[in-house]
Amino acid sequence: MQIIKTDVAIIGAGGSGLRAAIEIAENYPQLNVALISKVYPMRSHTVAAEGGAAGVVQDSDSLDQHFDDTVSGGDWLCEQDVVQYFVENAAKQLTQLEHWGCPWSRKADGNINVRAFGGMKKERTWFAADKSGFHILHTLFQTSLKHPKITRFDEHFCLDLVVEDNKIQGVVILDIAEGEAKLIQAKSVIMATGGAGRVYTYNTNGGIVTGDGMSLAYRHGVALRDMEFIQYHPTGLPGSGILMTEGCRGEGGVLINKNGYRYLQDYGLGPETPLGQPKNKHMELGPRDKISQCFWQEQQKGNVITGDRGDVVYLDLRHLGKAKINERLPFIRELAKAYVGVDPVHEPIPVRPTVHYTMGGIATDAKTATSLTGLYAIGECASVGLHGANRLGSNSLSELAVFGQLAGQQAAEYAQQTEHQATQPLQEKAQKIIARTEALLNSNGSEKMADIRQEMGDCMEEGVGIYRIQASMQKTIDTLAELKVRYQHIKINDKSSVFNTEFLYAIELGYLLDTAEAIAHSAIARQESRGSHQRIDEFNTRNDVHFLKHSLAYYQADKAPIIKYSDVTITRSQPAERVYGAASETKEK
């Protein structure tokens, strides 16, 4: 077994992992960084983000407004000190990306342009047409190439964390091409593996978004926080779930039902705004949780369109005209044409809500440190406390820049004060991990992986979807427990070493099942409705007395997780009613 000593190991080379790596390379040049990713960095799912990144730049805007939008958008489940740090640093970190070459869309005078986004009171979303994530990721990857202290381990799959003396001391990774494991001995580790959207059947996520980091930390006793909060993006393509950015609505796109009616006005988001004149926090610029819920309501009323690819409503961009669509939303046009055969210049796009984002994740403090000494977590796999019960669109791309930088700094500071421990005990641990992995490879059961995966995705949609009730959540929990048992008996046909993707899918399925379990159990325990966790049984309202709290799911091997709660940090915004549309204006007065 190859043993590689480094100072900081980063697992995941998407936006946040790369940002952290560059932070360390630039400001702690004496430290070595191992940047580990199961794919080449530019394949990471940051690449698929479209709309943009929030950061206050306009004179009419303020940090307080960004703070208020984020906290109310998160239904007061945000850590307010974290939100404060975030809004103060967002524009600065987006500027940093600009200095590194990110081609943000500009105004005619050469300054940064910003667009409107859901739940945001002012235009503050920096964008690079509708490929913001793509440009951020490529900018960061290319900038990372400047730094020889960053050693990349591309296409290396993380098998487990090595914990000794209650500290993280390294990770065991599998070289996918070789089929051989390596021990990376590190003083600190940053988890930056992204979300877990693939636990659901219909999602906007890439195939690699399988909750690896969440599950790894969770299995080592770190809590997964607020996992019940799953964001459905209101506008995914039917069938595939491919994302149609919120930027479509930010630019003036509207949602209509089968009668051509802008139904959002019936659900507290009105009054109807004139076509082509989007108004912040009104109608189509409401928050994602609410707009996705409106779809479900319309579906109940029979107002949706039933097509070959299932029930849809229409996202209508036609009034924007060809020139604006080509300038601001060229990728959307390309995607709609290719995947549903619709040119948005001439026809409305069929859309439906699809799973998009996990608000929860590995619990960290305000400075990205987890409860496991030496382990930090950032980005979608982490719950630093920014998004609360519902994330506002465009806050997560800024999050990866702000907290990627912070985690880099924190992990570097920690590594500087720490010495490498003896390698021998770590090596023994690593051998055990490898033995366990080989046992999985050699499993010769009869259960088909594809079936387990499909049943998991379907039961998650069923039980912990847009609206939830006790009975169906319980059913999901039971199904997941059964699937975990069946997972013990899966069949892996391919026993080879070189680029064995069947084996990787099997490990990922294990990660997915654990993450799914944390989601379902956190959901059933939250006996209230808040943000994206909406129940239509007796717990259909928010209950601040009992549940103004973060949920914490703790892993129990072969048993249901234990759910605990922790307090929410509230600095200056006391919980209030969460209102959009006309009501938000009344409230302000």
Next chain:
Amino acid sequence: MSTQATHAQQAVVDKVIEIEILRYRPEQDEKPFPQGFEIPYHPDMSILEALQYIKDHLDSSVSFRWSCRMAICGSCGLMVNNIPKLGCKAFLRDYYPQKVTLEALANFPIERDLVVVMDDFIKKLEEIKPYIIPERDEKCLSEGTYQQTPEQMEKYAKFSMCINCGLCYSACPQYGLDKSFTGPAALALLARYNRDSRDAGSAERMKIVNQEQGVWSCTFVGYCSVVCPKGVDPAAAIQLLKVESSKDYLIGMFKPD
């Protein structure tokens, strides 16, 4: 990397399409061989989804890379009927009822099945200094962003759209014949930075451009731009760099040492 819901349920049962994959399993095979599969045909189904169907239901050992399935991550490049394509952006409806043949991207060594060895391609991207080299010191964050007008952006915008899928390398016979050629995507990326108003690193990068294996290995076949799924037009980037390189040469002739 788990596969998504397949079209198995939706497929029109009586229609099938034949997919032939050039298999290569290094631990078992001396050389690649074709293997045929019959799968249920659905017009919406992409080549990638066809592969997922095969892996989930017919032969779990078939290996391929994929992730986003929306033509932006650049993972799933392969040869479809001998033409480089993204698997997620090529659809069965464009081939049915004919057989579809799939092969790993040309001009790259085959690691296994449809997976190629990308090392040389990645190395080339790394070598062309694809990052802003500022004029003097790095600009301070408190000074705010650089000014860059939409016109200035337009100069490099197209060349910044590359998703690193490698299709252009597999379309380039010059790269096929001589692997030392820097190649289309890397040169387009180089042009992207040279043409960015924030960058002052042109002189450094022109050393790479001017080499024999820089732009001058290109004979302007132009197929790279045809197969590019993102409209990057690497052939144009290279021709523009040839103009720059010629200027460098001429100036060099008249400049005293």
Next chain:
Amino acid sequence: MSKRKPYRREMNNDWWLKNIFYSKYMIREGSSIFITLYSLILAWGVFRLSQGEEAFNAWLSALQHPVSIVFHLLVLLIALYHTITWFSLAPKAVDLYIKGKPLDGKLIVAGHYITFTIVTIFCLIVIML
């Protein structure tokens, strides 16, 4: 011991016959041989001119041989093909912007054809006169 064994596919000499795009490219490249030959004939004519009227007339009459005429027709076709292919590629080497937008490729190609037509007509007039 690594179990990797990357397989390298050789490019056969007939690679350019397997894809129509490559075939067209090879014809374009191959056409330059004929254009070179034609240029050599012209250069030979200039050389003969320098040797006096008789030598030049001999060169002229040689051109009227049927083989020569067939050759010239062939070269004309090939030269046209060469021209069309290069004109279609011209936009890639042009770096012109109007009001911040790159000049439309069709305009660049059209510009080439217009220039080509004017020069051809001019040459024909000169020859006729």
